[in-house]
Amino acid sequence: MKEHLSLLKGGMMGVMTAQLPLPVPMIAGAAHVGLAVSLVEDGDGGRVFIHGELAYVWDAPDTVTRRFTAVKLADIKAASVAEIAGAFGVEPVTLWRWRQLLAAEGVAGLAPERMGPKGPSRLTGTVMAEIVALRATGLSLRAVGAAVGVSEFSVRRALVLKAGDGNEPGTPEPTNTVGTTSATVTQPVLPVLPAPVDRSGERAAARAGLLECAAPAFAPAARVPLAGLFLALPALEATGLLACSRATFGALPDGFYGLDSLLLDAVFRALAGEPRAEGATRFDPEALGRVLGLDRAPEVKTIRRKLTHLAGTGKADELITAMAIKHLGTGSANGGSGEDGLAAVLYVDGHVRAYQGTKKIGKVHSTRLKFPVPATEETWVSDAAGAPVFVVLAEPGAALTGELRRLLPSLRTIIGDERRVLVGFDRGGWSPALFKHMSEAGFDVLTWRKGATTDIDQRLFTTAAHTDGHGEARSWTAADTHVDLPLGATGEVFRMRQISRIVPTRGGGTRQIHILTTTEGLPAGEVIYRMGSRWRQENYFRYARMHFALDSHDAYASTDDDAERSVPNPAKKKAYQQVLAARARHGQAKAEADAALLAARTPLPGSNEVTVTSAAHNAATAPLWDAETALEAAEAAHQGSPARVRLGDLAPGQQVLDTQVKLLSHAIRMAAFNTATTLAREVRTNTCYARAAEEAHTLARQALTGSGDIDTTQPGHLTIRLDPFPTQRATTAIAELCEHLTSTQTRYPGTDLVLRYEIKNKKPSLTD
Incomplete structure (x- = not known):
């Protein structure tokens, strides 16, 4: 016994013994x-x-x-x-x-504590009815819970009960998965990554021209890479990419990969971090093919060939317009309240896409790069949340003021009625004449005031507040006044509303900044909030450059630019610079001549006689006459230079990059971005994730690239069962997201299979 105790002690404390x-x-x-x-x-x-x-x-x-x-x-x-x-x-x-x-x-x-609630349930019939009514107004789960004094989980539970789910508070969820209300506890045993469904017969028929396209077909499989991409389908359907593409293009020529498969492949690759066609080489084609319902995903040459065919129809701009109509017609993020008569809140800004190739492309000043570069200009329209809605390719060198005038008819077509639209833009669109034109066309202006202004009386400043759609309240010190803007030399003015703010400066002082708008229905706090939200569009440009290849060259084809197009004459600008230089020299020469003549007319000390000869006078004024002659010549050269010239005379052989492929790529990536943004918004509003406000986008990207099972054992349904996440809180949040996405009853494109989403329970780690 003594030997056993010493052995036990050695086993516990790490002391080596001779006995086993x-x-x-x-x-x-x-x-x-x-x-x-x-x-x-x-x-x-x-x-x-x-x-x-x-x-x-x-x-x-x-x-x-x-x-x-x-x-x-x-x-x-x-x-x-x-x-x-x-x-x-x-x-x-x-x-x-x-x-x-x-x-x-x-x-x-x-000692174990008593299980169950410690007090009476707060989810009385009255409270649940109030929750359902508040949720119907569009409030988030968090805002509804704050309004009635319960947690977000209680709000979600009340909504499930009122929907007739049959689950009562306290009913245990299935132990094998979360994010599902199914009563079935056992899961079918699925094969781990079996061979894809054999599609050799369909591929042979496609080569013979006897197949319109291969329909998606799914086989049960476990631990499928990229299964999280299935989560994108409900949000992708809301963007209208697939439906609008079918209405615009009809179908691709007969072949194995159809229109839906091509677009889904492009969106899935963009969400997985490879938006360009070349990114297809960085995926396992069989892994991505399982998500597409095919034996393998298309290769790079197939993607390029089919996108080129779609671009050859010249209907990419029609597709973007159709998607914009669907977005602003059915989307809830357009910012229109109805009470103020606004149909939407839109932001317009230009974007310069630099070109690094060898083709002769016109130069444009890049604000980001700080100097002119060969580039293509684009004009983007975003909704109130900063999500891209519409894009057109602008003419090289076009100003934002001209682009805004050109956009108004298209925006009116997209809105579809005569309601007013609030359009926000930066100082690049400053033009009182444009403001008047937009107001008369049914568009309200929202922009910063440009130029030196007189400060507003401090006594006019009060507190302006606004609460956004997430329930976050903000307040500012602002003055609400009006200002008259001159329209030209005729003396006519255009009256606008001016919201002024006091902001700190770097030196520790303060200064005033001014917002101009033509809307009278919005409170001052909302006007300030809407103007500040314009930076969401800039955030999209930055985010899309990093994650969605916004500035990539998706096609290297080019065409000759319109040689008859009128463009600004750079010689006119140079001539004006010569005028300014001649005026400066003339002023300096005049000052020197005046000084020399004054000295000549001043008598010497002790003498009252002054003698100025013609030769001395001519010598003193000769530089002035030369400067005056040079100034007249410079002014004549400036007046003789035309303000605009033919592009063919200025830059013969100038080219423009292909526009249709780029617009088509923009449409796909806009849909991918809006899909990811929608998923992040659902994480924020429909889950109890504690750090959703800071990490919603990160969690959504993590979910989209996760693995999981594809279960086809239930007829009429396609069940996606995701693998658990590294942390329990992330697993729980995605489970709640799965429950919400399942309620949308989305069908996989091209099939009658209704998507259902689940997530497996997180198992304890051996290293915990």
Whole structure:
């Protein structure tokens, strides 16, 4: 016995002994915990053996001793925390909590608490009816919960109950998956990455020109890479990319890959981080093909060939217009409130896409690069949330004022009625004449005031507040006044509303900035909020450059520019610079001549006589006459230079890059961006994720690239069962997202399969 105790001590404390430890007991049903412990639990209770010796015993109802045993095994490090917790059927965090309770309160702290709610439920019939009514107004789950005084989980539970789900509070969820209300606990055993569905017959028919396109076909499979991309389908359907493409292009020529497969492949690659066609080489074609319902995804040459065919129809701009109509017609993020008569809040800005190739492309000043570069200009329209809605390719060198005038008819077509639209833009669109034109056309202006202005009286400043759609309140110190802007030399003015703010400066002082608008229906706080939200469009440009290849050259084809197009004459600008230089020299020469003549007319000290000869006068004024002659010549040269010239005379052989392929790529990536943004918004509003405000986009990107199972065992349904995430809070949040996406009853494009989303429970890690 003494030798056994020394051996046990050596096993516990790490001392080497010559005698081997005793074997574990040979008892049927014993669960081995690590290398030294075995656990036996039956109807009579439980017993723990350490190196074959009985160490702890408890009766069946003795929960306290059972927890005490688990804690002591962890304290003496008989096995890892994860192994002990798994053997006792709890999470490692539960075992950690038991250890804390034992240290703080003794054995009494291990007594189990009463299960269930500690008080009466707050979800009374009146409260649930109020929750349903508030949710119907469009408020987020968080805002509804704050309004009625319950948690977001309670709000979601109330909505499920009112929808007739049949689940009552306290009903346990299935133990195998979360994010599903199915009563089935057992899952079908799916093969891990089996061979894709054989499509060789359809490929042979496609080569013979006998197949219009291959329909998606899914086989049961487990641990499928990129299965998280299925989460994008409900949000992608809302963008209208697939439906508008079918209405615009009809279908691709007969072949294996159809229009839906091509567009889904492009969107999935963009969401997975490879938006360009070349990115297809960085995916396993079979892995991406499983998400498409095909045996393999298309290759780079196939993608380019089919996109070129679509671009050859010249209908890419029609597709973007159709998607914009769907977005602003059915989207909830357009910013129109109805009460103020606004149909939408839109932001317009130009974007310069630099070109680094060898073709002769016109130069444009790049604000980001700070100098002129060969580039293509684009004019983008975004909604109130900064999501891209519409884009057109602008003429090289076109000003934002001209682009705004050109956009108004298209925007009116997209809106579809005569309601007013609030259009925000920066100082690049400053033009009082444009403001008047937009107001008369039914568009309200929102922009910053440009130029030197007089400060507003401090007594006019009050507090302006606004609460956004997420329930976040903001306030500013502002003055609400009006100002008259001159329209030209005729003396006519255009009256606009001016919202002024006091902002700090770098030196520690303050200054005033002014917002101009033609709308009178919006409160001053909302006007300030809408003007500040214009930066969301700039955020899209930056984000899309990094994640969606906004500035990439998706096609290298080019065409000759219109040689008859009128463009600004750069010689006119140079001539004006010569005029300015001549005026400066003339002023300096005049000052020098005046000084010389004054000195000549001033008598010497002690003398009253002054003599100025013609020769001296001519010598003093000769530089002035030369400068005056040069100024007249410069002014004549400036007046003789035409303001605009033919492009063919100025830059013969200038080219423009292909526009249709780029517009088509923009449409696909706009849909991908709006899909990702919608998923992030759903994480923020329909889950209890604690850091959703900061990490919603990150969690959405993580979910889209996760793995999971494809289950086709239920007729009429396509169940996507995602693998758990590294953290429990992320797994829970995606489970709530899955529940919300399942409620949309989205069908996989080209099939009658209704998508259902689930996520597996997170299993304890052996390293916890």
